[in-house]
Amino acid sequence: MKKIIMRLALVLVCMAVAWGAVLPAGSEAADQPRVEKKAAANGPASVELGAPVVDKASILTKAQVEKLTEKIKAVEEKHQVRIGIYTLKNLPSGMKAGKLANNVLDEHYAGGQNGSIVFLIAMGSRDWYISTDNTMRQRIVDGVGIDGLKDMFLEDLSDGNYAESFGAFVDGVDKYLTYYEETGEPYDPANEFSYTAAAVAVLLALFAAWAFRGGLISSMSNVNPASEASAYLTQGSFHLSRNQDTFLYTTVTRVAKSKNDDSSSSSCSDSSHGGGGGKF
Incomplete structure (x- = not known):
C-alpha cells in the first residue's frame, strides 16, 4: 500500500x-x-498621420521618401507652413480628387502658422490636385499661382518621374512663399515681364532692320529713286478700254467654336480651401 x-x-x-x-x-x-x-x-x-510624404500608391522608394521628407521639413521650418504629398492608387467611389485633397488637408495637415498645402495624386484616374487653406491661398493664389506650380512639375509627373516632380513642387512652393515674404504680394509670372526691356528690344530691332535695308539699297547699282509714279510706267504700254465690276457670289462658312476642356482648370475651391488640379 x-x-x-x-x-x-x-x-x-x-x-x-x-x-x-x-x-x-x-x-x-x-x-x-x-x-x-x-x-x-x-x-x-x-x-x-501628418507625415510630409504619404505614399499609399507605392510609387516612391524608401530613399526617395526620406529625401523628400527632409526637403519638405526644411521648407516648412523656413516659412512656418505645413506641406503634404499624398499619393493613392484609386479615388474612393464617387469622390473627386479636389474634395479628397481638401479632406486630407483638414484632417492631417491643418494648423500651419502661415498656411497649409497638400499635393495629391491618384494613379488609377491620373488625377492631380493641389489643395490650400485660406492662409496659404493668399500666398499661392488660385489660377496663376496654381498654374505656375503646375508648369514646374507636370512634365515630370506625366513622364513617371515622380520623385523629381514632387521635388519640383516643393521648390515651387518655396519660391512662391519667399516671393510673398519679400514683396508682401503673391507671385505672378506676369510681374517678371519688363515693359521697359520690351520697348528697348523693339527699338533695337527696328534700328537693325532699317540699317540692314539701307545697306541693301545702297548696294543696288541699277535702281534709282523716281519723283513721279509715271516714271515707272512705259509710255503707251497700257490702254484702259472698259471698266466694270461683276458680282459673282458669296460663300459663308461657319465653324463651331471649340470648348476649352483644359483639365488643369478644374477646382473644388470653397470658402475654406483654394487650389486646382487636372490630369497628368
Whole structure:
C-alpha cells in the first residue's frame, strides 16, 4: 500500500513540474499575437498621420521618401507652413480628387502658422490636385499661382518621374512663399515681364532692320529713286478700254467654336480651401 501511495505522489509531482513548464510558454504564445496585432495597427497609422510624404500608391522608394521628407521639413521650418504629398492608387467611389485633397488637408495637415498645402495624386484616374487653406491661398493664389506650380512639375509627373516632380513642387512652393515674404504680394509670372526691356528690344530691332535695308539699297547699282509714279510706267504700254465690276457670289462658312476642356482648370475651391488640379 505504501508503495502505491509513493508512486501516486511521484506521478503528481511529475505532472506539476510538466504543467509549470508548459504554462508560461502557452500564455506567452497566446499573448504574442495580440501584441503583434497592436503594433501592426498602430505603426503605419502613426507614420502616415501628418507625415510630409504619404505614399499609399507605392510609387516612391524608401530613399526617395526620406529625401523628400527632409526637403519638405526644411521648407516648412523656413516659412512656418505645413506641406503634404499624398499619393493613392484609386479615388474612393464617387469622390473627386479636389474634395479628397481638401479632406486630407483638414484632417492631417491643418494648423500651419502661415498656411497649409497638400499635393495629391491618384494613379488609377491620373488625377492631380493641389489643395490650400485660406492662409496659404493668399500666398499661392488660385489660377496663376496654381498654374505656375503646375508648369514646374507636370512634365515630370506625366513622364513617371515622380520623385523629381514632387521635388519640383516643393521648390515651387518655396519660391512662391519667399516671393510673398519679400514683396508682401503673391507671385505672378506676369510681374517678371519688363515693359521697359520690351520697348528697348523693339527699338533695337527696328534700328537693325532699317540699317540692314539701307545697306541693301545702297548696294543696288541699277535702281534709282523716281519723283513721279509715271516714271515707272512705259509710255503707251497700257490702254484702259472698259471698266466694270461683276458680282459673282458669296460663300459663308461657319465653324463651331471649340470648348476649352483644359483639365488643369478644374477646382473644388470653397470658402475654406483654394487650389486646382487636372490630369497628368
